[in-house]
Amino acid sequence: MTIAQHFATRTNRMKASEIRELLKLLDRPGILSFAGGIPDADLFPAEAFAKACAEILAESPGAALQYSVSEGYPPLRAWIANHMTGLGIPCGPDNILITSGSQQALDYLGKLFLSPGDTALVGWPTYLGALGAFNAYEPRYDRLDLTANRSAEFIRATAEAAGSTVKFAYLSPDFANPTGETLDAAHRNRLLDMAQDLDCAIIEDTAYQALRYEGEDIPPVLALELARTGNLDACRTIYCGSFSKTLSPGLRVGWVVAAQPIIKQLVLLKQAADLHSPSLNQMAVHRVAESCFDTHLPTVRAAYRTRRDAMLDALQQHMPPGVSWTRPQGGMFIWLTLPQGSSATRLLARAIETFDLAFVPGRAFFADGSQDNTLRLSFSCATPAEIQTGMERLAQALKTL
Amino acid sequence: MTIAQHFATRTNRMKASEIRELLKLLDRPGILSFAGGIPDADLFPAEAFAKACAEILAESPGAALQYSVSEGYPPLRAWIANHMTGLGIPCGPDNILITSGSQQALDYLGKLFLSPGDTALVGWPTYLGALGAFNAYEPRYDRLDLTANRSAEFIRATAEAAGSTVKFAYLSPDFANPTGETLDAAHRNRLLDMAQDLDCAIIEDTAYQALRYEGEDIPPVLALELARTGNLDACRTIYCGSFSKTLSPGLRVGWVVAAQPIIKQLVLLKQAADLHSPSLNQMAVHRVAESCFDTHLPTVRAAYRTRRDAMLDALQQHMPPGVSWTRPQGGMFIWLTLPQGSSATRLLARAIETFDLAFVPGRAFFADGSQDNTLRLSFSCATPAEIQTGMERLAQALKTL
Numbered sequence: 001m002t003i004a005q006h007f008a009t010r011t012n013r014m015k016a017s018e019i020r021e022l023l024k025l026l027d028r029p030g031i032l033s034f035a036g037g038i039p040d041a042d043l044f045p046a047e048a049f050a051k052a053c054a055e056i057l058a059e060s061p062g063a064a065l066q067y068s069v070s071e072g073y074p075p076l077r078a079w080i081a082n083h084m085t086g087l088g089i090p091c092g093p094d095n096i097l098i099t100s101g102s103q104q105a106l107d108y109l110g111k112l113f114l115s116p117g118d119t120a121l122v123g124w125p126t127y128l129g130a131l132g133a134f135n136a137y138e139p140r141y142d143r144l145d146l147t148a149n150r151s152a153e154f155i156r157a158t159a160e161a162a163g164s165t166v167k168f169a170y171l172s173p174d175f176a177n178p179t180g181e182t183l184d185a186a187h188r189n190r191l192l193d194m195a196q197d198l199d200c201a202i203i204e205d206t207a208y209q210a211l212r213y214e215g216e217d218i219p220p221v222l223a224l225e226l227a228r229t230g231n232l233d234a235c236r237t238i239y240c241g242s243f244s245k246t247l248s249p250g251l252r253v254g255w256v257v258a259a260q261p262i263i264k265q266l267v268l269l270k271q272a273a274d275l276h277s278p279s280l281n282q283m284a285v286h287r288v289a290e291s292c293f294d295t296h297l298p299t300v301r302a303a304y305r306t307r308r309d310a311m312l313d314a315l316q317q318h319m320p321p322g323v324s325w326t327r328p329q330g331g332m333f334i335w336l337t338l339p340q341g342s343s344a345t346r347l348l349a350r351a352i353e354t355f356d357l358a359f360v361p362g363r364a365f366f367a368d369g370s371q372d373n374t375l376r377l378s379f380s381c382a383t384p385a386e387i388q389t390g391m392e393r394l395a396q397a398l399k400t401l
Numbered sequence: 402m403t404i405a406q407h408f409a410t411r412t413n414r415m416k417a418s419e420i421r422e423l424l425k426l427l428d429r430p431g432i433l434s435f436a437g438g439i440p441d442a443d444l445f446p447a448e449a450f451a452k453a454c455a456e457i458l459a460e461s462p463g464a465a466l467q468y469s470v471s472e473g474y475p476p477l478r479a480w481i482a483n484h485m486t487g488l489g490i491p492c493g494p495d496n497i498l499i500t501s502g503s504q505q506a507l508d509y510l511g512k513l514f515l516s517p518g519d520t521a522l523v524g525w526p527t528y529l530g531a532l533g534a535f536n537a538y539e540p541r542y543d544r545l546d547l548t549a550n551r552s553a554e555f556i557r558a559t560a561e562a563a564g565s566t567v568k569f570a571y572l573s574p575d576f577a578n579p580t581g582e583t584l585d586a587a588h589r590n591r592l593l594d595m596a597q598d599l600d601c602a603i604i605e606d607t608a609y610q611a612l613r614y615e616g617e618d619i620p621p622v623l624a625l626e627l628a629r630t631g632n633l634d635a636c637r638t639i640y641c642g643s644f645s646k647t648l649s650p651g652l653r654v655g656w657v658v659a660a661q662p663i664i665k666q667l668v669l670l671k672q673a674a675d676l677h678s679p680s681l682n683q684m685a686v687h688r689v690a691e692s693c694f695d696t697h698l699p700t701v702r703a704a705y706r707t708r709r710d711a712m713l714d715a716l717q718q719h720m721p722p723g724v725s726w727t728r729p730q731g732g733m734f735i736w737l738t739l740p741q742g743s744s745a746t747r748l749l750a751r752a753i754e755t756f757d758l759a760f761v762p763g764r765a766f767f768a769d770g771s772q773d774n775t776l777r778l779s780f781s782c783a784t785p786a787e788i789q790t791g792m793e794r795l796a797q798a799l800k801t802l
Contacts (some may be wrong), residue, residue, distance in 0.1 A: 003602050003637050004662045006568055008516045008538070014669045041463030049466060050458035053681075057451035062442030065450060065649035100501060100675045107674040111537060115409045132673035136512060137409070167407055201404050236404050248466035250680035261405045268415045272533035273508040274501045279651035280454075281679055 009116075013135040017128075017364065032390040033358040037177065037332055037378040043300050044248050045292055052287035056280065064280040070271040071263075072098025072255070073282035079289050080241070080255050088223030089239065091232050095257050097266050100277045102207055102242040102254035106133035106170075108269050109203055109238060112262070113167040114139045119159045121169035125335075125365030125374070127177045127205065130170055141367035144169050146187045152197030168201040168238075169194070173221060175208040175331025178365045178376040182329060188221045192228065195236055201262075202237040210246050210297060212330040213305035222257065233259045243285055245332075246297060251281040304332065310384035311377065314391035320398060332380040335362070337373060342401060344375040350400055355393040410517075414536040418529075418765065433791040434759040438578065438733055438779040444704055445649050446689055446697050453688035457681065465681040471672040472664075473499025473656070474683035480690050481642070481656050489624035490640065492633050496658055498667050501678045503608055503643040503655035507534035507571075509670050510604055510639060513663070514568040515540045520560045522570040526736075526766030526775070528578045528606065531571055542768040545570050547588045553598030569602040569639075570595070574622060576609040576732025579766045579777040583730060589622045593629065596637055602663075603638040609732035611647050611698060614706035616730045623658065634660045644686055646733075647698060652682040705733065711785035712778065715792035721799060733781040736763070738774060743802060745776040751801055756794040 056064050071077070077093040084091050099105045106129065114120065114137035121144035122130065131141075140162060142155060159166050169191065173183040183191070195202045204221045219227075222237040229235055235258070242254040256266060270276070311334055315325055322339040338344060344361035351357040362374025379387060457465050472478070478494040485492050500506040507530065515521065515538035522545035523531065532542075541563060543556055560567050570592065574584040584592070596603045605622045620628075623638040630636055636659070643655040657667060671677070712735055716726055723740040739745060745762035752758040763775025780788060 002600055003660070004666070006514060006566070006601070007666060008512065008514055008519070008568075010516070011513065011666055011669075014666070014673060016665075016669060038468050041467045044462065044466040046458060046462030046466060050455065050462065053454040053458060054451065057447060057454060061445065061447035061451065063651075065445040065447060065651045066442045067439050067645075067650045100679070104675040111409065112412065113407060113409055115411070118409070129673070129676075136670065136673055165407070167409075199403055200407070244468075249468045250464075250466045252675065252677075252679045259404070264417075265405070265408060265412055265415070268412075268417060269537065272415060272530070272537055274505040274653065275530075276653075278501070278653045278679055278682055281682065 010136050010138050013138060014132075031352070031356045031358060032382070032386055032393065034377040034379065034382060034390055035358045035360045036381060037376070038381065039245055039249060040303065040381050043303055045288055045296050048288045048292050048296075049248065049284055052284045052291075053280070056283045056287065064283055066279060068276050068279040068282075070267050070276045072096065072277060073279065073286060076282045076286040076289075079286055080257070084239075084257055088219050089226055089232070089257060091257055094260055095232055095263055097256045097263050097270065098277050098282055099254045099256060099270070100252040100274065101244055101249070102205060102240040103129055103133065104252075105240040105254055105256045106130050106203070106205070107136070108266050108273070109168070110134040110137040110139070111269055112265060113201065117164050119162075119164045119166040121155065121166060121200075122367055123171055123176070124367065125178055125362060125371070126170065126367070127172055128365050130205065131367055134170075139167075140164050142166070144171060146183070146190050146194070152194045156198055166198045166200045168203050170203040170205065172205040172207060174206060174218070175211060175328050175333070177207065177331070178333055178360070178362065179335040180326045180328025180331050180333040181335070182218065185218050185224065188218070188224050191221060192225050192237075200236070203240065204237055205240045207240075207242050208245055208331040211301060211304060211332070213301055213308060215329045233261070235259050238262060243289070246293065246300060247285060247288055251285060253277065253281055253285045304380060306384060307379040307382060307387060308334075310387040311379040311391065314388050318391045318395040320395065323398070332378050334377045334379065336375045336377060338375070338398070340373060342373045345372055347375070347397055347401060351394070351397040354400070355397045357390060357393040357397060359394070411537050411539050414539060415533075432753070432757045432759060433783070433787055433794065435778040435780065435783060435791055436759045436761045437782060438777070439782065440646055440650060440733075441704065441782050444701050446693055449689045449693050449697075450649065450685055453685045453692075454681065457684045457688065465684055467680060469677050469680040469683075471668050471677045473497065473678065474680065474687060477683045477687040477690075480687055481658070485658055489620050490627055490633070490658060492658055495661055496633055496664055498657045498664050498671065499678050499683055500655045500657060500671070501653040501675070502645055502650070503606060503641040504530055504534065505653075506641040506655055506657045507531050507604070507606070508537070509667055509674070510569070511535040511538040511540070512670055513666060514602065518565050520563075520565045520567040522556065522567060522601075523768055524572055524577070525768070526579055526763060526772070527571065527768070528573055529766050531606065532768055535571075540568075541565050543567070545572060547584070547591050547595070553595045557599055567599045567601045569604050571604040571606065573606040573608060575607060575619070576612060576729050576734070578609065578732070579734050579761070579763065580736040581727045581729025581732050581734040582736070583619065586619050586625065589619070589625050592622060593626055593638075601637070604641065605638055606641045608641075608643050609646055612702060612705060612733070613731040614702055614709060634662070636660050639663060644690070647694065647701060648686060648689055652686060654678065654682055654686045705781060707785065708780040708783060708788060709735075711788040712780040712792065715789050719792045719796040721796065724799070733779050735778045735780065737776050737778060739776070739799070741774060743774045746773055748776070748798055748802060752795070752798040755801070756798045758791060758794040758798060760795075
């Protein structure tokens with residue numbers, strides 16, 4: 001068949017990930033995998049969802065099973081507006097779009113801003129799924145690094161030299177996937193300054209924001225910008241939220257908060273792309289959020305905190321000198337840096353083959369595939385005992401390198 | 402705010418539809434709207450969905466609320482494979498992708514094939530939502546007309562003259578939205594010949610296929626192609642199916658059946674765009690399809706058939722000479738052609754203002770916005786009495802033109 005020769009040019013950048021293919025093979029019993037990074041299904045408020053679905057399908061089955069508006073279910077948008085106010089971002093329902101998970105928000109934002117060759121600033125490393133979403137729109141990537149000396153001027157000049165315009169900076173400021181690191185308020189303000197200099201948007205991915213285990217909350221980038229402008233509709237930051245890490249990922253409910261001109265255009269994109277997110281799912285998430293978001297969250301945090309502590313302890317105990325790692329205050333991930341010249345890709349092959357152990361090699365998270373001496377561990381789905389055994393195995397695998 | 406100046410070029414083609422905005426105003430009591438084209442919520446198997454959700458959330462809440470694979474829920478894909486076999490398209494689960502409604506399939510297929518300027522062949526008129534989905538990828542449109550003398554050679558030459566390549570032909574062969582018309586087997590075969598000559602794909606949108614009220618089923622285009630090639634993986638036709646018109650639109654579950662190289666690339670696109678369609682929804686649709694798809698369908702067909710008959714009767718009774726209309730054997734729509742020079746857009750304004758009546762002017766369904774003397778009526782959500790009154794009002798409105 002010759003049809004595949006007629007695929008759009010974007011498909012050249014959308015290949016199956018080697019690593020994802022490798023990790024697919026990990027179903028065999030006995031393997032300890034710290035690769036996944038998904039939430040623990042035992043922590044979902046399953047009874048609350050069962051009750052919510054039963055009530056909704058008894059009380060208003062027509063609405064739950066019928067088409068609905070592209071913007072999203074109004075009571076859920078009202079709940080989110082109230083939730084955002086609690087985060088320092090007072091907003092109305094017209095500033096909110098419901099998406100099918102925050103992954104869909106990233107796809108739509110790539111679609112909204114990127115023509116081929118436009119520049120997206122991303123972390124080095126950054127969330128793999130953001131690169132995947134943006135790749136479909138054939139951008140050029142440059143490095144977002146607020147700690148080093150990469151001025152707006154330098155970034156703009158480099159883009160211009162490549163015939164490109166910087167469209168947005170993407171980041172996950174809290175307990176980022178993959179590093180677990182958090183951007184402090186001073187750096188969030190530096191980001192705002194830089195975006196203003198570049199006149200570009202900021203995409204703030206807050207997937208893990210609610211999962212803080214210690215320390216004080218830092219205001220979202222959008223809250224800091226709102227404090228400057230006093231008007232959400234004048235803000236350049238686009239906040240992407242998700243219920244995936246707090247209530248349920250499988251229902252695919254996330255949201256975007258942004259200036260109305262951005263939301264309006266995103267609504268048109270969503271209408272054209274999938275009409276709307278499923279009605280029942282939005283209604284169920286609304287009911288469960290109303291009934292138990294605030295009371296459920298401490299349970300989730302306590303469980304993951306124990307696992308994070310277990311992994312930090314086990315790393316301290318087992319890692320050889322020369323290996324360093326992050327100490328996240330929340331989220332699901334710890335990021336390891338092996339001695340220069342080590343290959344985490346080779347380590348993974350060895351770990352799977354000989355030690356029944358899996359993780360994700362770090363280079364997958366770099367837009368240029370560099371820094372193969374890094375790796376990501378997730379503690380979200382393992383017991384403390386599994387974590388202890390896993391880190392012992394990791395130490396043994398490291399010895400064989 | 403200046404950010405909106407930085408939107409991608411594609412947003413120039415994604416504007417709010419005037420007509421959609423107009424129709425938003427139709428909530429006022431007393432208005433008779435034949436504009437919508439959505440299924441009747443009273444016909445959804447609500448009890449079966451309530452039972453399915455209750456069982457799923459009791460038996461396997463973890464799976465229902467957790468992330469799942471981008472390809473789709475395996476038992477649902479197996480059910481669909483069996484269903485497709487019944488339609489003359491034997492296939493395996495590897496030929497099937499679950500999408501969030503068939504609208505999402507159209508978005509992904511635009512994304513898969515279209516680089517800016519590529520040609521998409523569409524009906525004149527065609528489904529408005531297909532134009533919306535494809536517009537995001539900035540195609541050139543040309544007319545797919547299998548009844549007139551538009552040879553593959555002519556279409557190719559015209560495209561080449563515009564520096565373009567024909568990537569696919571899109572059509573809804575059964576009871577199409579907006580015309581209600583069905584393509585006979587001879588024309589489906591002509592389409593296959595033309596697509597072969599052009600070496601382009603065929604996108605077969607079967608949203609209404611199951612809603613036949615009289616006459617014999619015609620084999621899907623993909624079934625006819627499979628009969629020629631003997632090998633689904635050598636077929637160029639991409640079949641888009643949906644549960645929206647048979648079970649529920651609000652759950653957003655549809656599917657694509659195609660050659661494996663196409664499905665594989667679509668899976669990558671979906672992974673990057675929204676990870677997967679909601680787990681609970683796929684599981685619920687699977688259970689309900691297993692338990693009552695075949696027994697539920699006759700109820701749905703009987704209800705819509707009565708309404709179609711009522712509308713055809715009322716049109717016959719009330720329409721003045723010079724107005725003609727289609728006589729669909731299924732689906733939800735009847736297409737009216739007014740005398741040359743009439744404007745259905747002006748008629749709509751008059752109908753809303755003076756006669757508490759709404760429909761969709763036909764020009765919205767033409768890629769070039771032409772043929773304003775046409776309009777679409779939907780009979781799916783009106784009672785026979787409402788249809789009778791509505792067509793009387795339409796006749797009165799026509800008199801004022």
